Structure formats: structure tokens, C-alpha cells
Amino acid sequence: MSNDDQILEEFTSKEYEFGWTVDLEADEAPKGLNEDIVRFISAKKDEPEWLLEWRLDAFRKWKEMKEPTWPNVHYPKIDYQDIKYYSAPKKGAAPKSLDEVDPELIATFEKLGISLTEQKRLTGVAVDAVIDSVSVATTFKDTLAELGIIFCSFSEAVKDHPELIRKHMGSVVPISDNYFAALNSAVFSDGSFAYIPKGVRCPMELSTYFRINAANTGQFERTLIVAEEGSYVSYLEGCTAPQRDENQLHAAVVEIKAAANAEVKYSTVQNWFPGDKDGKGGIYNFVTKRGICEGDHSKISWTQVETGSAVTWKYPSCILKGDYSVGEFYSVAVTNNYQQADTGTKMIHIGKNTKSRIVSKGISAGKSQNSYRGQVQVMKRAENARNHSQCDSLLMGDQCGAHTFPYIDIENKSAQVEHEATTSKIGEDQIFYCQQRGIDEESAVALIVNGYAKEVLKQLPMEFAVEAQKLLALTLEGSVG
Amino acid sequence: MKEIAGNTIISSLSAQFEAFEKQLNGQSKSAVHQVRKAAMAQLQTAGLPAARDEEYKFTNLTKALAKNIDFDQATPAFNLTPEAIKEVQVTGLDAYKLVFLNGKYSEELSDTISVEGLTVLPFQAALKDKQDVVEQYFGKKADLESDPFIAMNTAFSMNGVFIEVADKVVVDKPIVLYFVGDSSAAKLSYQIRNLVVAGKFAEATVIEKFDTIGDNESFTNVVNEFSVDHNANVRYFKIENDSDQAYHVSNTHASQEGSSTFTANTIALNGAMVRNNLNIRLDGEGCESHMNGLYVLKGKTHVDNHTVVDHVKPNSYSNELYKGIMDDKSRGVFNGKIFVRQDAQKTNAFQSNKNVLLSDNATINTKPQLEIWADDVKCSHGCTTGQLDQDALFYLQARGILKDKARAILLKAFASDVLENIDNKAIKDYLEAIITERLEA
Numbered sequence: 001m002s003n004d005d006q007i008l009e010e011f012t013s014k015e016y017e018f019g020w021t022v023d024l025e026a027d028e029a030p031k032g033l034n035e036d037i038v039r040f041i042s043a044k045k046d047e048p049e050w051l052l053e054w055r056l057d058a059f060r061k062w063k064e065m066k067e068p069t070w071p072n073v074h075y076p077k078i079d080y081q082d083i084k085y086y087s088a089p090k091k092g093a094a095p096k097s098l099d100e101v102d103p104e105l106i107a108t109f110e111k112l113g114i115s116l117t118e119q120k121r122l123t124g125v126a127v128d129a130v131i132d133s134v135s136v137a138t139t140f141k142d143t144l145a146e147l148g149i150i151f152c153s154f155s156e157a158v159k160d161h162p163e164l165i166r167k168h169m170g171s172v173v174p175i176s177d178n179y180f181a182a183l184n185s186a187v188f189s190d191g192s193f194a195y196i197p198k199g200v201r202c203p204m205e206l207s208t209y210f211r212i213n214a215a216n217t218g219q220f221e222r223t224l225i226v227a228e229e230g231s232y233v234s235y236l237e238g239c240t241a242p243q244r245d246e247n248q249l250h251a252a253v254v255e256i257k258a259a260a261n262a263e264v265k266y267s268t269v270q271n272w273f274p275g276d277k278d279g280k281g282g283i284y285n286f287v288t289k290r291g292i293c294e295g296d297h298s299k300i301s302w303t304q305v306e307t308g309s310a311v312t313w314k315y316p317s318c319i320l321k322g323d324y325s326v327g328e329f330y331s332v333a334v335t336n337n338y339q340q341a342d343t344g345t346k347m348i349h350i351g352k353n354t355k356s357r358i359v360s361k362g363i364s365a366g367k368s369q370n371s372y373r374g375q376v377q378v379m380k381r382a383e384n385a386r387n388h389s390q391c392d393s394l395l396m397g398d399q400c401g402a403h404t405f406p407y408i409d410i411e412n413k414s415a416q417v418e419h420e421a422t423t424s425k426i427g428e429d430q431i432f433y434c435q436q437r438g439i440d441e442e443s444a445v446a447l448i449v450n451g452y453a454k455e456v457l458k459q460l461p462m463e464f465a466v467e468a469q470k471l472l473a474l475t476l477e478g479s480v481g
Numbered sequence: 482m483k484e485i486a487g488n489t490i491i492s493s494l495s496a497q498f499e500a501f502e503k504q505l506n507g508q509s510k511s512a513v514h515q516v517r518k519a520a521m522a523q524l525q526t527a528g529l530p531a532a533r534d535e536e537y538k539f540t541n542l543t544k545a546l547a548k549n550i551d552f553d554q555a556t557p558a559f560n561l562t563p564e565a566i567k568e569v570q571v572t573g574l575d576a577y578k579l580v581f582l583n584g585k586y587s588e589e590l591s592d593t594i595s596v597e598g599l600t601v602l603p604f605q606a607a608l609k610d611k612q613d614v615v616e617q618y619f620g621k622k623a624d625l626e627s628d629p630f631i632a633m634n635t636a637f638s639m640n641g642v643f644i645e646v647a648d649k650v651v652v653d654k655p656i657v658l659y660f661v662g663d664s665s666a667a668k669l670s671y672q673i674r675n676l677v678v679a680g681k682f683a684e685a686t687v688i689e690k691f692d693t694i695g696d697n698e699s700f701t702n703v704v705n706e707f708s709v710d711h712n713a714n715v716r717y718f719k720i721e722n723d724s725d726q727a728y729h730v731s732n733t734h735a736s737q738e739g740s741s742t743f744t745a746n747t748i749a750l751n752g753a754m755v756r757n758n759l760n761i762r763l764d765g766e767g768c769e770s771h772m773n774g775l776y777v778l779k780g781k782t783h784v785d786n787h788t789v790v791d792h793v794k795p796n797s798y799s800n801e802l803y804k805g806i807m808d809d810k811s812r813g814v815f816n817g818k819i820f821v822r823q824d825a826q827k828t829n830a831f832q833s834n835k836n837v838l839l840s841d842n843a844t845i846n847t848k849p850q851l852e853i854w855a856d857d858v859k860c861s862h863g864c865t866t867g868q869l870d871q872d873a874l875f876y877l878q879a880r881g882i883l884k885d886k887a888r889a890i891l892l893k894a895f896a897s898d899v900l901e902n903i904d905n906k907a908i909k910d911y912l913e914a915i916i917t918e919r920l921e922a
Contacts, residue, residue: 070535380841395856398823404851410866413838419849419864423821425856 029086035059038186041086045155045190048162058175058185065179068313071342072371072403075284075311083249085187085220144202149233150195151206154222157193164195168226172255172292172319180251180286180313184220188253191222196231196262205461207236221252227262229295234265234461250309252287260295260322265303267460269468272308279338279367282310289316293325293351301328302345303459305468310339315373317346320354320382327356330456334472335368335400344374344405349385349415358389361453364400371403378415385415393423394452446472485528487543487629493552495525498636513608513638516620520635523625530629537756539814539846540785542630545728545754549698550670557667559583561694566590566661569692571720574907576657576688577601583662584640584671584701598650599685600643604674607643614645618678622706622734628758630730634704638674641703644687648680648710655686655716655905660703664726665695673703679713688718688908691729698726698753707735707743711765714742718908719757722750722915725780732758739765739794746903748912749776749784750919760789763797763825774803775899777916778811778843785814790832792825792855801832804899806892806920807843815847817862823854832862837869837895889920 029040038059042052067078144151150161158165175185194206227233237254250272258264266289275282285308291300302316318327329345347356356376364370372391393402404421426448434444449472450457460468485491498521502509530537532544546552559582566580579601580590586603594601600611607615625632642658662669679685693699709715715735723729729752735743749755761770776784790799805813819830836845849862869891877887896916903909 393851393853395853395858398826398854398856400856401852401854403853404849404862406849406864408845408847408864408866410836410838410845411841411843413841413843413868415838415866416868417864417866419862421849421851421862423851423853423858423860425858 028084031084032081033083033085033187037085041187041189044086045158047158050166051158054170054175055186058182059187061176062179062182062186065176065182067179071313071373072369072405073311073313073340073342075340078249078284080183086189143204147200147203148197149200149202150193152193154188154191154193154224157224161193161195164226165193165224168224168255168257170255172257172290173253173288178288181253181288184222184251184253184288188220188222191224191252193223194225194233194235196227196233198228199230201231202233205234205236219248219250219252223252223254225254225256225264225266227256227258227264229259230261231259232263235267236461237266237268249284250286254287254289254316256291256300258291258293258295258298258300258325261297262295263299263301264291265301265461266291266316268304268306269460270304270306270308273310274308274339275310275337277337277366279310282339283308285309285312285314287314289314290319291317291327292319293322293327295325296322296351297324298322299326299328301330301459303330303456304332304343305456305460305472306331306333306341306343307472309341312339312341312343314343315345317348318356319348319350320356321350323351324353325351326354329356329358329360330459331360332363332453332456332472333360333370334363335365335370337366337368339366339368341369342371342373344372344391346375347377347387349376349378349382349387352381352383353385354382355386357387358391359455360389360391361456362391362393362402363396363449363453364393364402365396367399369401369403371405372421373405375407375409376417376419378410378412378417380411382412383414385412385417387415387417389419391421392452393421394449395423395425485526486531486534487529487547490529490543490547490552491525494633494636495521497552501637508608511608511612512616513619517636517638520620520625520632524629524632524636527626527629527632536628536787539812540754540756540783542728542730542754542756546700549668549726549753550700550728551668552670554668556583556671557663557669559585559663560666561661561663563590565694566659569661569690569694570659571657571690571907571911573910574655574657574905576655579642579656579658581640581658581660581673583669584660584673586640586642594656596650596652598647599652600645601656602643604641604643604676605639607676611643611645614678615643615676618676618706618708622708622736622762623704623732628732630702631704631732634672634674634702634732637672638704640672641674641676644675644677644685646679646683646685646713649682650680651684652686655688657688657690660689660691660701662693662699662701663695664693664697664699664724666697668697668699669693669695670700673701675703675705677705677707677715679707679709679715681711682713683710684714686716686718686905688720690720691723691727693724693727695724696726698728699724700728701730703729703731705731705733707733709735709737709741709743711738712740713738716744716746716904718746718748718903718905720748720750720908720912721752721755721757723752723755725751725753725782727752727755729755731756732760734760734762736762736764737768737770740767741765742769742771744771745773747772747774747786749778749786750915751778751780752782752784754783754785756785756787758787758789760791761799762791762793763799764793766794766796768794768797770797770799771902772799772801772803773899773902775896776803776805776813777896777919778806778813779808779919781810783812783814787816789818790820790830792819792821792828792830794824795826795828797825797828799830802899802902803834804896805834805836805845806839806896807836807845808839810840810842812844812846815845816850817848818850818852819860819862821853821855821858821860826855826857828855828858828860830858830860834862834864835895836866837892838866839868885921889917892920893917
């Protein structure tokens, strides 16, 4: 066995390092999905009548819809009646300080290296921590409140700011948008809400750490970010999940609205359990993320580092409605073992002089399949639209696959649209060059991969860049020669 | 029975198929006819492409055909004068010529070809005289289930040409096939089935040209199967400059053995709705494939090019260049797939699609698709859409060239990348003349 194979073997047999379960007393709904469950969730969360109606409407639409089969992923059929749709950590009154937070929960975060106390003291990041669907601790709220910024859990927002939620929820991703968005709309448990008032520049990165905890619980997050005229916000979302044998379903919805001159930057690091090396277990991640640049000169930027989940189905998109608006999408997707990822973006140019940029870097190893699926659409009245897309794939090993499905639909002659894609492996000459200079093979691979993904990684805020680089190194170290 | 797309068309075709079977007499037991029967059954169960069919997403042929073509009607008589037929032929082309009128082979207008090692027969005659070879290759490359129009064509395969080039034979001149349709009196629809078998170290060039004369709607459905053996070199041209009412579907499937070369040049200049499927399977080591495509469209012409390059074995090379110029309300569709299978290590595959839109009512839908299962490969695709470079236009104008002329120069230069790859002078000149005239109008 050559050295390469040995390293490959070592890597592919590596266990998921963040795998454990913490026993939190859960408050759960019985398995299954029907109107009563939707009512149960709504009642449990003390929701107003209009929201219940909204959920029921979504549920009825969902029942008529069919699960999409077009993505380039294969997984056993999901039994939607075999999932618990609500599970909340037990809680008394809403905690005002960290002392009131379940100590076991604190321990979970410490294990993940994001202890709330530490975060609070050192990094200045406001963390809205979501454990199994209910927000349990929110920090820095007071500082943000002074600026008029609202950053809270979705359920709190429903109670405290119903007019905002009612106005914006479902306006970017309508309830009947797609199968998983409809499901989410019917049973969403919690999530985050951020509102940046006119002319305010949010002074810190807003961050939510998601964890999936109780067994057999689908997690249905809902995030809504509203940036008013001339505001700016950078939002972070990051995930790790404990190891488990049964597949778990995750169907989140993220909506972003940017008014004139507003800028929203949304960054994700996703490291859910990808299944073990035989492809057993792992998270199903079916996410709908969409932003709309409503006003002129607005900007939405998506950055994602996808290393986890057994199956990923995710297309963060931008609707460029305002003139001179800008959409960006930066993505690194790494798949290993039996992971499957079908991810990409949609850039819909409606306004004049709109610009978009797509940089997608796929890395496949083991027996995984990695697909880029994107669409660039230039509508008839979108004068002078500009797009550049680049999607590169890196293959490690001869059992994996890289796929590219770019759709480019142009209806305006002034559009300038370019798309380029390459597929290659890490060159033996590149490795040799490094080795010759005293860098061992493993570090050389890490170096080359990091260089390959750098264009995307550098878009991440500082707080995330470190974690993302660690993840990349961890997932890929020594996986090819 | 489940509701299928194109129901009315298929019931007309089913009735026609029964009539067709009756006049076959003794031949209905043949192996070829078994394939036809399977094709009809496939068509009856799967139907034509549905409105949301991914492969026909932008080209709703089923709807267009149901509206414009009468499948119940028999092929009308051919009444065009020999002069009219002559007019659509490429001037100065030194080639072996075969002429098909409304799909039927015309012995009178075609050349008699006697070259040693080369067999050229009307498909119908080949079913008798070359039964063993036809049975060996017929329906093997063009998969019935892969496209409903292949199934439709296979069910009625009777007209077309059979070409066999023996091992080590180099055919000195191109073989040109003129398909001329007369739709002046009535709507016209016909199907063509061609089979080309090139032996080891053989060389041949096949040129297809489609023209319909008349104001009524017409529909042509063509399937070409190319079998290219070891070290053979086959060039294929398709020139499509049909009437504004012409609906045209073609499926070309080529399969290459080791060290062979296959070149396809697909030129689409006019028609109502044109769909070209080009599938090349590189089934041996060290193969080379070249695909050149050009579409220069105006009016309401809709041209859809779907190409598939399937690298099955290692060490092969493929290169694809498609360019398009869309004016008025025309629509161009391009979908290029490159598959690199797990065994096909050391593959080099390149694809490029470039488009220019000249009008705000013109549309381009392009989807360059790469699917790769082997790690040691070099693959890339690029795709651009834009308008003419304003600086270049200004540069020419500043030197006293009128704007329209300057525009034509730049567009011709854009198209010339593809034309330069055509190694037959007569064809190149012929196409250049048409395109220059088009662009300067």
C-alpha cells in the first residue's frame, strides 16, 4: 500500500470529532405531522391567531406538493410521519443572565468552543444560541437595543414586534415556494430575527449557533433579516451536530430584505454530522435561502463553507430588484465518504445596472458527489446587467464525482455574462514542488486546498475564518497525494 | 392509461404504424422490424416531451408540432423543378451527391457511386442487400428511451442512407446528402434515418443539407448513427438553412473506438424551431472528438443545440466550440454535457459557448454542464453572453467605416472562429457568403 493510500485510509476512517449527545429534558411533540401538530406547536409557543392560520395555510399547501426529485442526490425516502416536529429544552422563565441558563447547555457550548461567557467577554459577538429549536440565551441585546437594532429569537419577535414579522415574513420565500419551504412554514419551531433601522451600521457581527440535539427531531429554523435604508449588518450562522445513527431532517428558511443603500452579509459555516464512513446516518439539509435587494444600490452577499450533512440541498439566492443592486455568492463545499451536496445559487437580475458575482469551489473526496447548480437570469428590462461566475471542482480519489449544472438565461442584449468552470485534481507537480522545499505531503495538500478556497474564505468575517480554516484542514488533511 | 404528452400526435402515428406494417409483407418478421415495434411501443408509453421536461425545457416541440403539423396527412407530391433543387445545392462542392425529395431517395438526381470499399445505398435497399450489417448497427447507438423523437424515427425508419466504408479505405470526396422538401401545396412531414459505418483506418466526410421550399409548415425528424472503428476519421457536417415554417429535429449519435477521430460541424441558420441533439461516446482509448457549432438567427427562429460528450475510456480528448448570434425575436438554446466516467482517467475535455444578443427581444438559454467521476482529468467549460464591444465599434467608425458595416465586420470575426475550423473550402465559402449577406442586411 502506498503512502497515499495509507493517508487516505487514515483520513476516511476518521470519526466525527464533534459527536456526542447531551441529555436535556425535552418537551416534545409526538411523532407525525397533521393539523393538530401544527396547532400544538403554535399553542406551545403562544402564537397569535394569524400566525396559526399562516401555518395551517402552509401545511395545506405542503400536503398538495410533491417532494422534488430533480436534485442530483439520492437518499432513502423520508417518512414525514416518523419525525417529531417539536422539541424544546425545558425552561422556566426566560433567562435574563447566563446564571439562569441550564448548566448542561453551557457545557455543550464549551465543548464546541463557543462558551457564551467567553464569547461575551472576548469577542464582542452577540450570540443567539438555538438548541433544538428554542432560543435559550441572547446576549448583547441591550447594546444593540440602544441603536434600535432588534436581534432576538423568532418567537420573541412574534410577541414583541408582530407588525414587522407580519409584514416581512414570507415576502421573500412565499409559503408555497417549494416543498421544504412549505414544510418549514407549517412547523417552524424558532429561529432568529434581525431588524436594522434606517442608517444604522450594526457595530458587531450578529451570530447564531445552531445545534441539533434531541434524537429524531427535525429542526425547522426560520431566519428573517430586514435591513432598512442605508443600514449594514453582517450575520453569522454556524452549526455542528452530535453523532447519531438515524438520519435527521433539517429544513430551514432564511429570508433577507435589503432596502435602498443597505448591505447584508450572511456567512455560514456548516458542519453537521455527515454520516460515518459507510454513509450511515447524517443530517439531511434542505434549506431555502433567499434575499431580495429591494432598493437601489443595495447589496446582499452570501458566503458559505459547507463541510457537513449527509445530503445538502441549498441554493442561497439573490433577487436584484433595485437598480445598481449587487448580489454575491461565495461558496466552498467539501464532501467526503458518502456525502452528497447539490448546492449553488440563483441570481435574478431585474433592476438596471445590477451586478452579481458567483465563486463556487467544490472539493470532493471519498465516494461523495458534489454538484454545483446555479442560475443567472437577466430579465428583459435589466439593462447593463453584469455577471461573472466561476465554479471550480477539485477531485480527490477516483470514486467521487463533481457535477456542474449552470443555467444562464438572458433576455437583454446589454447583459454581460460570463461563466467558467474547471475540474482538476491536485497536481503531482504541485505536491512535488512543496515537498522539494521541505513541506511534507499532508501540509502541502492543506496548503494547496486552502489556497484553492482562499477566494471564498477571505470573504468570511474574522470570527469565522479561523473556524472555517480549521474545518477545511480537519476534513481534508492528507486525503490525497 | 396515464395521460401522456402529445396524445393526438401519437394516436395519428399509431394508425400510420399499422398501415406501415401492412405494406411490409414479408419483412415484418425481420430483426429491424422488431426494433421498430419496440420503438412504437416506447413512444406510446412514454409520449412526446412534456411541457416541463428538463431536456426540452425551453423548446416546447410537442406543443408546436400539435399546432402546426398534420400527422394524419400523407406525404404530399413533390412538384419542384430541377432548377429549384439545384438552387439549394452548395456551389463548387466536389462531392458524391445523393438527393432526397420529400424524404424519398431520387435515383435520377443522385450520382452513381462506384468506389472500391465504399457502399452507399438508400436505407430501404440496405435492409435487403446489407441486412447483416444493418442489423448489427441499427438502433444500437441511438437509444430509443433517451429521446422520444428517436423512438418516433425508429418506428418508421425506412428512408435515408446507408454508408459503409471498409477498413483502410479513404473516400476521396465528401458524400453530400441533399434533403429537399416541397411544402408549397400542403403541410409536409417526413423522417430520415441514416446509418454510417466506418471501418478501421477508414476516412470519410458526410455532409447533410436540409431545405424546404414552400409556405406551409414542415416537419423533419432525422436520426443519424455513426459507428467509427479504430483509427478511423469521420467528419460530419450539418447545414440547416430551412424555411421560416420548418420544424426540424435531429439526433446524431456517434460511437468511437480507440484512436479514432470524429468531427461534427453543426450550422443552423434558419427555421421555425430547430432541435439538434449530438451525442458522442468516446468508447476507446486515445479518441479525439471535435464539435463546432454556429447559429446565426433572426426573425422568430428558435434553435436548440443539445450536445453530450461521454468519455468512457482513458486518454481521450474532446473539444467543443459553439457560437451564436441572435437578432430580432430569435431564441438560442445551448446545453452541452460532458461526462467523464470513472475509468476515463487522463481525459482532456473542453467546451466553450459564446453568444451575442443583438436585440432586446432575443433570448439565450445556455447550460454548460460538466459531470465528472474521474479525478485525473482536465476539464473546463466557459460560456459568455454579451453584446459587441463598443470600443471596437468606435475604433472602426473612427476610421471611416459606417456603423452597420463595422458591426458586420465584428460579427463576422466573431463567427469566423467556427468557420475557420471547417476544412472544406466550398462549404466554408458557401456559409461565409450566407452569413455575410445576413449580417450586412
